[in-house]
Amino acid sequence: MGILYEDVVLIKEAEKPGDHTVITVNCPDKTGLGCDLCRIILLFGLSIARGDVQTDGKWCYLVFWVSGIYYYRPEFQQPKPPDVFLLKFWCYYDREGLLHDVTKVLCELELTIKRVKVSTAPDGKVMDLLFVTDTRELLHTKKRQEETVGHLKAVLGDAMICCEIELAGPEVTACSQGSSFLPSAIKEDMFSLELPSEHPNGSSASNTISVIVDNSLSPSHSLLQIHCQDHKGLIYDIMRTLKDYNIQISYGRFFANPKGNCEVDLFIMQVDGKKIVDPYKQNALCSRLRMELIRPLRVDMVSRGPDTELLVANPVEVSGRGRPLVFHDITLALKILNTRIFSVEIARHRIYDREWEVYRILLDEGDGSLLPRKEIKECVTKKLMGWE
Template identity: 70%
Template sequence: MGFLYDDAVVIKEPQTPGDNTLITVNCPDKTGLGCDLCRIILLFGLSIAKGDVSTDGKWCYLVFWVVGKPTTRWYLLRERLLEVCPPCTPALSEIFYFRPEFQQPKPPKVFLLKFWCTFDRKGLLHDVTKVLYELELTVKRVKVFTAPDGRVMDLMFVTDTRELLHTTNRQEETKGQLSAMLGENMISFEIELAGPGVTDNPQGSAFLPPAITDDTFGTSDCVSVTVDNELSRSHTLVRIVCQDHKGLIYDIMRTLKDYNIQTSYGRFSSKAKESFEVDLFIMQVEGKKLLDPEKQKALCTRLKMELVRPLRVEVMSRGPDTELLVANPVELAGRGRPLVFYDITLAITSLSIRIFSVEIARHRIDDREWEVYRVLLDEGDAALVPRSLIRERVVKNLMGW
């Protein structure tokens, strides 16, 4: 049976205010491990200031310097990082190797949270989302309806990081924290296991504008991606220089994971004028350099696209109403970027706009799957705010600018 060392993940909080927190990961390697770790760091609302990655193909050592927050639950972050580290098993040589049967965990169960509230105040949906985030419940789909009398019905399909939402204690904890936030305005609350139609991630069928579906991203001087096969005999060097944004390293590692590319050594750090530099020595999964010019071009193009426009945002008319659309890329493993819905609701709340309804669905755009958020804004509130400002505020929140 596989197991992990106690020091597989070590978090060292800064001794001096203003310094970065040091996270070290020392465990067996697997393709996509860097992506999984960076996703969890992003999920906890942290940004990576710099890092080093090194692996021999069997064992890896990763170091991240992250910008923490006073509210960060470091003990919980360590638990979540440990969960994605591959377990190991002792071999006769006393070297520990990754057991591949642990690489693909079963997808978590999806639960439906259904509750009615007696009012629709500005920021309500964001407050609910914040409570779910603190409970480690991940929002997969949302449907929000505002009745003519002001009552609100929320249908939220969630997964539980702790995988305990089927238990009475966990359900009572969830109801208790939502009730504490909503007070006497909560009319009813139910939790039930969602049907297979939700877990199968049904595809959305509604029209999407070109601003969402268009894969062309134009030219941008703020992103440079180059490939060098001369520096190393066994590896291809990918060098990236770009503007920093929230989830930058996750976006890079997610792309490499989807291309089934392994990173043997990497170093990345923020530089002056908000720029970020990344050097990665990579190889294909069969252990060969990336020599094919067409594959090089495809990888560089995808990386540029992910870094210029990691999420797609558009504000448009839907009849007399204003609709916000946000498209979030989905990994081949089936997961989208975390905290997108949290960031959207925070941006809308900061503009004092009420949210009338929300729908989240999966869409196929060309050869990729996207998680598309459709947010219908309150007609009266949205009319007072320019659409360009709505889009700008949402983009800034999502990108951490």
């Protein structure tokens, strides 16, 4: 299979229901290219069923067989930091799924949520503060603001009292910041660097994943072989880990079968063009991959005083970006469970020399009908992992 030296992105739609859409990319190679492309594919709500990668060190040819486009939120690097806007609205009352419905509308409008603050007044009224950026860079215009308010009114109906959009100055943004403090007990439990004995699906972790580095098949590359259970964003999790380790992929194939098992073969080398022969580096890479594939996201239920709090931690790449659409999936899971949200804080924390995007969601226990914690944790985990 030859490589054409020309930038190309081709999308071939599925010919019939059940077939995969084929995305072909031909572009200059770079360390972390696979991670960046997989993140974009994940951002558009697509699942990767199979893939081929080939490179000569300068140009790269990639083919992805994908399925499942349901929603999207384009997000591209800006030449300068985008303006942050404060979207504030009041509702007469709260209801199950309200925040998810708002999140879904904003995703469809190509508005990226940076921070959320939800407050419930004693009389039952709800005030939501959302700090957002606009991919189209038009939210400063009257037309774009009216479009946004109109879509929100359509989904919230008579529950909405009012809605305002304004440019968020530094003083407003500073006042919105959630607590940067995380209790030490939470840090030790959620962010442990030790491999868990149990996979999130309940099976033994040692039986669900295998990561091996083999240097016997190629004079210039190490073969990385991974066998594991499939989950949403699996290839992205592999690629972001290799990107963090400055590992380049020269050739690779991955395949997920209908039973939910995934096989990945990648011929890799270090950024200096050499194989990974150092046993310490091999063990470090394999251990990190096992950890990232067993626990790509951290989910837990904790007590916050007399209340119950849902915690979700999303690892941030060295480049400063994290997995997309996490908040969308969290709110969708809570909507399915008919569980209301009392307040939300989103902040970044550096723990054990790694940066995490942490979602702290205080659940509404007003009527005393909150589901068991284990059931909530399982539902949120399954939605994030794509285990329907």
